[in-house]
Amino acid sequence: MKILIVIASVRNGRSGAKVADWFNDQVTKDGRFESEVVDLIDVNLPYELGQTLPSQIQNSEYEFEETRAWAKQVSDADAVVFVSPEYNHGYSASLKNAIDHLFAEWNNKPVGFVNYGSTGAPYSFVAISMVAQWVKMAVVQPRVAIPEIWAAFADDGTLAHADYHEFEAQRMLGALAEKVQSD
Numbered sequence: 001m002k003i004l005i006v007i008a009s010v011r012n013g014r015s016g017a018k019v020a021d022w023f024n025d026q027v028t029k030d031g032r033f034e035s036e037v038v039d040l041i042d043v044n045l046p047y048e049l050g051q052t053l054p055s056q057i058q059n060s061e062y063e064f065e066e067t068r069a070w071a072k073q074v075s076d077a078d079a080v081v082f083v084s085p086e087y088n089h090g091y092s093a094s095l096k097n098a099i100d101h102l103f104a105e106w107n108n109k110p111v112g113f114v115n116y117g118s119t120g121a122p123y124s125f126v127a128i129s130m131v132a133q134w135v136k137m138a139v140v141q142p143r144v145a146i147p148e149i150w151a152a153f154a155d156d157g158t159l160a161h162a163d164y165h166e167f168e169a170q171r172m173l174g175a176l177a178e179k180v181q182s183d
């Protein structure tokens, strides 16, 4: 089984890459999934969308090359995990854009969230849940929720309250594996 770990923040000096590294280590420790980390900076989707609505596109025949490449990365994965911060009680514009570029690729895709922020990004999870439901993602619980992100990682990469967050990650991976295997 393959999991795509998406760094959803594109901010200069972001914490997202560190959080993704930590989660990638959890996937390796768990052993059930092969992982690939993808950075929305590299995916480089335009804010412009193609003329045809994404929900009307078949076989990932999107107008833009970047969208087609992104569609392939999502389609090739059995499950997707968004490493996503909370911004203004929502989630990043880069993540919304990445969702909006596709449609069929999200349908029934097992999806998990590794959220972080000042608290554990509860509003961002609520905000994205409605969108995820519309594009028919199969979102699993629990999610990973890391608070006080500015103080969460020591210089050596150790995460505060590591046991608890590792437990969250393992449970989420378990739920994703179950969803993938039940398809």
Ligand SMILES: Cc1cc2nc3c(=O)[nH]c(=O)nc-3n(C[C@H](O)[C@H](O)[C@H](O)COP(=O)(O)O)c2cc1C
Pocket: 009, 010, 011, 013, 014, 015, 016, 017, 085, 086, 087, 088, 089, 090, 116, 117, 118, 119, 120, 121, 149, 150
């Ligand atoms: C534009 C902006 C808005 C933010 N709004 C919230 C918020 O509503 N709730 C929260 O918990 N943290 C908020 N924060 C703090 C971020 O969660 C924190 O800075 C986090 O590190 C951002 O992720 P990143 O470093 O990967 O970009 C905000 C940060 C930014 C840049």
